[in-house]
Amino acid sequence: MAQINKSDEYFNTLIWTGDGVTRSITGVNFQPDFVWIKKRSGVDNNHVFDVVRGAGNRLLTDSSAAEGVGTNELTAFNSDGFTLSGNGAVNGSGATYVGWNWLGANGTASNTNGSITSTVSANTTSGFSIVSYTGTGSNATVGHGLGTSDIGTIIVKNRDSGTDNWWVFHKSIGATGGLKLNATDSTITASTLWNDTAPTSSVFSIGTGSGLNASGQDLIAYVMAEKKGFSKFGSYTGNGSTDGTFVYTGFKPAWVMVKRTTNLGGWVIYDNKRDSYNVTDLFLYADTSDADVPFTGYDFLSNGFKARTTGGAMNSSGDTFIYMAFAENPLVGTNNIPATAR
Secondary structure (H helix, E strand, O other), rough: OOOOHHHHEEEEEEEEEOOOOOEEOOOOOOOOOOEEEEEOOOOOOEEEEEOOOOOOOEEEOOOOOOOOOOOOEEEEEEEEEEEOOOOOOHHHOOOOEEEEEOOOOOEEEEEEEEEEEEEEEEEOOOEEEEEEEOOOOEEEEEEEOOOOOEEEEEEEEOOOOOOOOEEEEEOOOOEEEEEEOOOOOOOOOHHHHOOOOOOOOOOOEEEEHHHHOOOOOOEEEEEOEEOOOEEEEEEEOOOOOOOOOOEEEOOEEEEEEEOOOOOOOOOOEEOOOOOOOOOOOOEOOOOOOOEEEEEOOOEEOOOOOEEEOOOOOHHHOOEEEEEEEEEEOOOOOOOOOOHHHO
């Protein structure tokens, strides 16, 4: 199995100040296939773009809105970044932004492993895949192209629907339940989500729910597998203390998203570019349009992260939290970069 020595060749975060005109954002270190942009200095939606749907087409993680087709926002994926218009959601003059970038295959392929044929951009090294398919309304399987059954999370949106939620599979919850990315709800149990069937090395299963499988409608899935030293998906129990729970990931985190599953709670995101020193104190929500929120969160350590807040959304005593984490520096490989706490 190929090993990742430099995490920023597969995932990277950029921050910029908008100038209100068409421009290229560079410094990603690869040609991104999935770009998630959030305005930091003001209220605006979380915008996501990918190579499978096409650069001009956006979805909003904090909304059930249907896909915006041909929007004047992100207009191209480039060899070291992407091109933006002067639209205020992504590049308004004087506003600040963050962009989270993942590498797929820099192209697409047809996948016939499932009962539904899918179009995928899959990177088997980093365990990241973008999957487009058309629903049937009946229990089905969809090929993801990753070649591993160790799937950490799957995030799905019905592109044609303005009322269907984003649905999230997470390995710590399993295939009998799911979460809404655009809402604060706790775990929901329903066979209509993943048909109570765990992903295999070639496919993931979907039930009859319209948010994952509406007949004749187009859907998009972002599939992430766990890769040693690069990505980690798991859960922890909060202790309600500023000397909080430590979560071992096996790498120094670059990006962490956390969600409380046993109670209401938002999808909280911290990264190593908006916050370059411990304790991290700026987070964004995936489920709201809020600007950067100054709030003590976590220490990013050489081998994981540690809660430093009593806050309910991150460390309330006795509650269960799921997380998704991507690496800045792995503890494996031959990159020769010491992974130290910040």
